[in-house]
Amino acid sequence: MKADGKVLMAHGSGGRMARDLVEKVLVKPLHNPLLEPLDDSATMPFSGRMAFTTDSYVVRPIFFPGGDIGKLAVCGTVNDLAMVGARPLYISLALILEEGLPLSELQQVVASIRQAADEADVRIVTGDTKVVDHGAADRLFVNTAGVGLVPEGINVSGANARPGDAVILSGSIGDHGIAVLSRREGLSFETELVSDCAPLAGLVADMLAACPAIRAMRDPTRGGLASTLNEIAAKSKVCIRLDERNILVRDAVRGACEMLGFDPLYVANEGKLVAIVPAGDASRVVEVMRRHRYGRDAAVVGEVLDAPAGRVLLKTAVGATRVVDMLTGDLLPRIC
Amino acid sequence: MKADGKVLMAHGSGGRMARDLVEKVLVKPLHNPLLEPLDDSATMPFSGRMAFTTDSYVVRPIFFPGGDIGKLAVCGTVNDLAMVGARPLYISLALILEEGLPLSELQQVVASIRQAADEADVRIVTGDTKVVDHGAADRLFVNTAGVGLVPEGINVSGANARPGDAVILSGSIGDHGIAVLSRREGLSFETELVSDCAPLAGLVADMLAACPAIRAMRDPTRGGLASTLNEIAAKSKVCIRLDERNILVRDAVRGACEMLGFDPLYVANEGKLVAIVPAGDASRVVEVMRRHRYGRDAAVVGEVLDAPAGRVLLKTAVGATRVVDMLTGDLLPRIC
Numbered sequence: 001m002k003a004d005g006k007v008l009m010a011h012g013s014g015g016r017m018a019r020d021l022v023e024k025v026l027v028k029p030l031h032n033p034l035l036e037p038l039d040d041s042a043t044m045p046f047s048g049r050m051a052f053t054t055d056s057y058v059v060r061p062i063f064f065p066g067g068d069i070g071k072l073a074v075c076g077t078v079n080d081l082a083m084v085g086a087r088p089l090y091i092s093l094a095l096i097l098e099e100g101l102p103l104s105e106l107q108q109v110v111a112s113i114r115q116a117a118d119e120a121d122v123r124i125v126t127g128d129t130k131v132v133d134h135g136a137a138d139r140l141f142v143n144t145a146g147v148g149l150v151p152e153g154i155n156v157s158g159a160n161a162r163p164g165d166a167v168i169l170s171g172s173i174g175d176h177g178i179a180v181l182s183r184r185e186g187l188s189f190e191t192e193l194v195s196d197c198a199p200l201a202g203l204v205a206d207m208l209a210a211c212p213a214i215r216a217m218r219d220p221t222r223g224g225l226a227s228t229l230n231e232i233a234a235k236s237k238v239c240i241r242l243d244e245r246n247i248l249v250r251d252a253v254r255g256a257c258e259m260l261g262f263d264p265l266y267v268a269n270e271g272k273l274v275a276i277v278p279a280g281d282a283s284r285v286v287e288v289m290r291r292h293r294y295g296r297d298a299a300v301v302g303e304v305l306d307a308p309a310g311r312v313l314l315k316t317a318v319g320a321t322r323v324v325d326m327l328t329g330d331l332l333p334r335i336c
Numbered sequence: 337m338k339a340d341g342k343v344l345m346a347h348g349s350g351g352r353m354a355r356d357l358v359e360k361v362l363v364k365p366l367h368n369p370l371l372e373p374l375d376d377s378a379t380m381p382f383s384g385r386m387a388f389t390t391d392s393y394v395v396r397p398i399f400f401p402g403g404d405i406g407k408l409a410v411c412g413t414v415n416d417l418a419m420v421g422a423r424p425l426y427i428s429l430a431l432i433l434e435e436g437l438p439l440s441e442l443q444q445v446v447a448s449i450r451q452a453a454d455e456a457d458v459r460i461v462t463g464d465t466k467v468v469d470h471g472a473a474d475r476l477f478v479n480t481a482g483v484g485l486v487p488e489g490i491n492v493s494g495a496n497a498r499p500g501d502a503v504i505l506s507g508s509i510g511d512h513g514i515a516v517l518s519r520r521e522g523l524s525f526e527t528e529l530v531s532d533c534a535p536l537a538g539l540v541a542d543m544l545a546a547c548p549a550i551r552a553m554r555d556p557t558r559g560g561l562a563s564t565l566n567e568i569a570a571k572s573k574v575c576i577r578l579d580e581r582n583i584l585v586r587d588a589v590r591g592a593c594e595m596l597g598f599d600p601l602y603v604a605n606e607g608k609l610v611a612i613v614p615a616g617d618a619s620r621v622v623e624v625m626r627r628h629r630y631g632r633d634a635a636v637v638g639e640v641l642d643a644p645a646g647r648v649l650l651k652t653a654v655g656a657t658r659v660v661d662m663l664t665g666d667l668l669p670r671i672c
Contacts, residue, residue, distance in 0.1 A: 009669045010664070010665040012558075013558060013667060013668075013669070014557070014558030014559025014563045014663075015559050015563060015662050015663030015664055015665060015667070016664045019567075038571075039420050039493050039494050039495075040417075040419035040555070041387035041416050041417050041419065041484065042389070043385055043386065045384070045385055046382050046383070047383045048383070049381055049382075050379065050380055050381070050483070051378070051379045052377055052379075052426055052428060052462055052483060053428065053462050054428035054462055054463060054464050054479065054481055055430060055464045056431070056432050056479055058432060058466045058468050058472075058473075079376070080377050081377050083376035084375050084377045084379055092388060092389065092390035093390070094390045096392050126388055126389050127390065128391045130392050130394045130672075131669070132394050132474060132669075133669065135471070136473070136474040137394075137473050138468060138473065141392075141432055141473070143392055143479040143481075145390055145479075146377075147386070147388060147483065148377070150379055157373060158373075158374075158375050219376070222348075222349060222350030222354070223349060224350075227350045227351060268350075326355070327349060327352065328346070328352045328353060329351060329353065331349060333345045333348065333349070333468075333469065334348075334468060336466075
């Protein structure tokens, strides 16, 4: 591999160049005993309730303040597993490379995949690499699927919210979407905007230890907090009422949103979670969250009501109440 | 969903249009009880040795004689699980859609995903959809990851071939690669060329029932039979000697290869497998395979020797012996 090399079509062929790319650029930096056999599937023992998820990542640009497409992919899949209460264990990694992609960029992404996997204590156990001709993909697309173990007695689902429950948010909203957009569009702000991209499984483990009865969890990615809570309200057939005063939006994000005409409630996050918990457990859960690096700004931001079912309402800072609907169209394309 | 509709950026947004697309075009045709909760991960009980694999599909064109990118994705992942002896159970499905893709084509692909999943007796339990702007991807890329269960006592790996073993091939080679290429390039031949794309887990189950001691299995996809056997020879540190007279190449494929200057040994298959089995079990395994619809032309095509280790040799029809090396470059890009 030459330091100034680029991805060629032959790197996707199944021949010697493909093998070299896989061995040197992927397997070596991602090495672990389960990946090593390089058979058509990885195999390992598993016993219990399995969680299984997948996400493809098409973020543009692939490098942004606070992360890159590799870190995003690992964190996104780790978080999807954590949101059903699972302990993430194994990750698959499939890359679609555009011919001409600098190998140095691929290596940088793989290094951050390794770093994110190590932080989240998951192993990349199987993978795939495809190359498409120049112009047939935009640089690099990543897919990660993940397998995790749901501890016994845990039953977290978007359908489980009940009237009376409390709604907890782990921190500020909108950081990821605005950070990616600012890099993409070359916007600059007084304060640097940084993606919140982070693996939340450790935070979730602490939360479940404090409150095994957590009803629902979601990471509010595409569509933001508003869309995520609309999904939970619809699935659980409840109303969710937010209190705007308790929802943290960083000044830089608020300023950017005002300038661009965005509502932070709809802007993507990649290192935040919303949890619905029995009201009596809320303060204990918040306390535990605040001790974790990814939950320092955790707060109760709303409550679950019985009606109007399927609706999300917002009590604004000035005391009015408005409906927080799902977006019909598109706010920020390709932020994950 | 209008019948003449197209994929729009908003279908990837996380908002209402995205939800509609997922519900109507994906969840409804793929419906099963494990997919239904639509939480961030699917969950299900699992106990035993787990196989886990992933593949992205970028085949061009997405429809070809004998299949399409959807059937290919399901079969490919089912086969990767089967090649370690696993019974395929659960599949994840992640789509990257190019803005402007006709919804009717997406629906056709999803229908064939369902059909292939039903034939292979696997369930699509989790998924993801991303949309990229026109020109940032080539129509439709598919990723499938899969989870399967390896029965107790089965230990199939590319590293397990031993001198004295027999090499079995399940049927003719080169059909998939040539079928895709002919459609892509608008070539026509006297006999229609059809991809062999098929799920092989049923065939493998029959083979393992007849011979639990199968050493190694691979489906010779990208890079063809030659590359696959080179991998096994390298991993197992053995020599594999093929007998050209026993390797079936259909006339239409042979003719196309001669015209195009390809060696069928390097052309991709998507419904064939090569198995390394103890010599004493070979005839029983072949017999069982021939009773299966995807193994009717199964035959012993070679043997495993101790030296030269890592090499694949071919005894040609005229009695000479030549080295079958890995390709360095690229024969047929984007055939899977």
